[in-house]
Amino acid sequence: MKTMNLPFGKKLEFTKLHSMNEKETINEFIKKLPSLLPNMDIEDISYEIPIDKKSYSHIMVKILTGNKKKNLLIEVKSNGEPRFVERSIYQLKNLTKIKKGIYPVFVAPYISERAREILKSENIGYIDLIGDAYLQFDSVLVDRISIAERKTERRLNRGIFASKATRILRAILNDPGKKWKNTELANICRMSPAGVYFVVNQLEDKGYVSRDEDKSIKLIDSKRLLKNWASNWTVEKSRSNAFFSFARSPEEIILKLAKAADELNLKYAFTGMAGASMVAPFVRYNDVWVYISGDLNEIVKKLDLRPTSSGANIRIFEPFDDGIFMDFREIRGINVVSNIQLFVDLFTYPGRGQEQAEKILEINSKEDDIS
DNA sequence: ATGCTGCGGCGACAACTGCC
DNA sequence: GGCAGTTGTCGCCGCAGCAT
The missing domain is CATH 1.10.10.10 (Winged helix-like DNA-binding domain superfamily/Winged helix DNA-binding domain)
Known part of the structure; x- marks a missing residue:
């Protein structure tokens, strides 16, 4: 067989690499062989039918490099994953032992990086149909990574405190x-x-x-x-609306808000000092924080809340992400955000926020001990 | 029983999109 | 224009079904 020497690195024609069976792989391999081994003359190709009657996919390729001859014993598989490679290694090694002067080569449509490493370490050559090749015998060394190879990994640096x-x-x-x-x-x-x-x-x-x-x-x-x-967190990440309510105490505000939100079918959960007061005995506070998602107009009207810039006793946050509500619970009929959410919302709260946040954390770890 | 293979779901990751 | 988040892709792996 005559060799058509293609320039090194020339793009190989696109062929479907998936759902290619063994026969197709062999045909494709034979067809492409001259371009896959551009610097070698192929003198002869013969099919081997070794051991039992079953036709193994072994091919013997006689090549000429420079003026030296070599026999390549080739095993073709339809899949180049490590598990297929490992099976082939055993067979190839056995056959190489029996016959002298031959070099074992594994062939598949595509051979993955891990599979290539395995083959190299076992001193077995490989060729795949996208142009990766490794052959090492006598004074010959071919070690080629195809241009179709993936680009190198790029580490992205993205925030773990981003909304989602x-x-x-x-x-x-x-x-x-x-x-x-x-x-x-x-x-x-x-x-x-x-x-x-x-x-x-x-x-x-x-x-x-x-x-x-x-x-x-x-x-x-x-x-x-x-x-x-x-x-790295602040409740202000969610849009805040400050209101004044005529209710006499924070407790009264909480009850009224919860009732109204339920009636209007609004998703809500208390946080901050108000939320924490539901979980543990608490220091005095006078502003009620609550997350509410949805249209606020009706609840504002219903509760006669007055928008204000100073002296607010209610702050309604529109959650910038629905994750705010994850693992919220109902305490005495009132929705409260999770302890984790309470902690991060309280932590940067001026004054005694951090102290209260720590208190929540203690309670949380005790709950974990029980469960 | 054991081994092979195709299939489908999963994991890993780059490319792409769209938002602020 | 930079980056958060989604989409698309493909190797990997477990598994079922078939062959031996």
Whole structure:
């Protein structure tokens, strides 16, 4: 057979690399062989039918490099993944032992990086149909990575405290001992698996979570994560509306607000000092914080709330992300955000906010001990 | 029983989109 | 115009079904 020498690196024709069976792979390989081994003359190709009657996909290719001859024993597989490679290694090595002066080569439509490493370490050559090749015998060395190879990895630096990213923080902080699957987190946080993957990668880089061999995600430094999140967080991330109410006490405001929100079918949850007071005995406070999503007009009218810039005793936050409501609970008929959310909302609160935040944290860890 | 292979879901990641 | 978040892609892997 004559060799058509194509210039090195010339783009190979596009061929479908998937759902290609063994026969098709062999045909494609034979067709492309001259361009896959551009600096070698191919003298002869023969099919081997070794051991039993079953036609193995072994091909013997006689080549000429310079003035030296070599026999390549080629095993073709329809798939170049590591498991296929490992099976072939055994066969190729055995056959190489029996016959002298031959060099074993693994061939598949595409050979992945890990598979290539395995083959190299076993001293077996490989050729795939997109142009990756490795051959090493006598004085010959071919080591080629195809131009179709993926570009090198690019590490992206994205915030773990970004709006949607904090959904993941809530999920894992609310259940600190749990081992998470990527898809499980994606479902709970209503995010795409890719989005979750990005955030978890960063959490891992920063040492907040770890990944097991089975890819499950586990929180390993909840305290540091929570503190850093709280320091980078403020309720003001959500749009704030300040009102004055004629109600006599914060408790009365809470009850009226909760009742009105229920009646108007608005999603709401108390946070800040008001929320914390539902969870634990509390210092005096006089402004009620509540997250409400949806149209505020009706509830403002219903409760006769007066917009004000000073002396407000109600602040209604429109959640910038629905994750705010994750794991909220009902306490004595009133919706309160999760302890985690309480903590981060309180932490930067002027005055005794940090102290109260710590108190919530204590309660939270005690609850965890029980469960 | 054991081995092979195709299928489908999952994980990993770059490219793309669209928002502030 | 930079970056948060989504989309698309493809290797990897478990599994079922078929062959031996």
